[in-house]
Amino acid sequence: xxxxxxxxxILLIFLAIASGLAKITLMQQDVDFFGKYGFSKPLLIxxxxxxxxxxxxxxxxxxxxxxxxxxxxxxxxxxxxxxAEGNIPVSIITLVATLLLGMVMKQSWNAAVxxx
Numbered sequence: 572x573x574x575x576x577x578x579x580x581i582l583l584i585f586l587a588i589a590s591g592l593a594k595i596t597l598m599q600q601d602v603d604f605f606g607k608y609g610f611s612k613p614l615l616i617x618x619x620x621x622x623x624x625x626x627x628x629x630x631x632x633x634x635x636x637x638x639x640x641x642x643x644x645x646x647x648x649x650x651x652x653x654x655a656e657g658n659i660p661v662s663i664i665t666l667v668a669t670l671l672l673g674m675v676m677k678q679s680w681n682a683a684v685x686x687x
Contacts, residue, residue, distance in 0.1 A: 576678065579671055579674075579675070580629065580630075580675060583626075583629060583639075583642070583668065583671060583672060583675065584626050584629045584630055585626075586626075586668055587622050587623070587625050587626030587629065587638075587642040588622075588623055588626035588627070590619070590622050590626075590645075590649075591619045591620065591621070591622030591623030591624075591625075591626055592619065592623060593619065594615050594616065594618055594619025594620075594622065595616050595619040595620055595623065596619075597612055597615065597616070601615060601619075602615065604652070604656070605618070605652070607656075608652050608655070618645060618648075621641060621645055622641075622642060622645045624638075624641060625637075625638045625639070625640075625641030625642035625645065626638065626642060628641065629642070629675070632679070632682070635675065635679040636675075636676050636679035636680055636683065639672045639673075639675040639676045639679065640672075640676055642672055643669050643672040643673060643676070646665055646668055646669045646672065647669060649665055650662060650665045650666055650669060653665055
């Protein structure tokens, strides 16, 4: 179980950082998609930097809960827009990633509480 949790965490870290960097570097696909929903380029960069920050906080036990919460929040925003767009396959992937982030948050919270 520990191995599975570690693999999931590594995948979520990679996904958060890659997603954040795609927005920060203003990849055309993200500019076009988020632009339809009112995201200016500066706002998209801020959104991506938020995802990147969350991804950077995820590896560390002391900041994992907050990192997961930040990334989950940005993924929920993306999920709502993906559903509005009708992109069901990517919506499902984003939903699964968000639920996994919720599990990471719960595990982190429980670990912190048990140390108290």
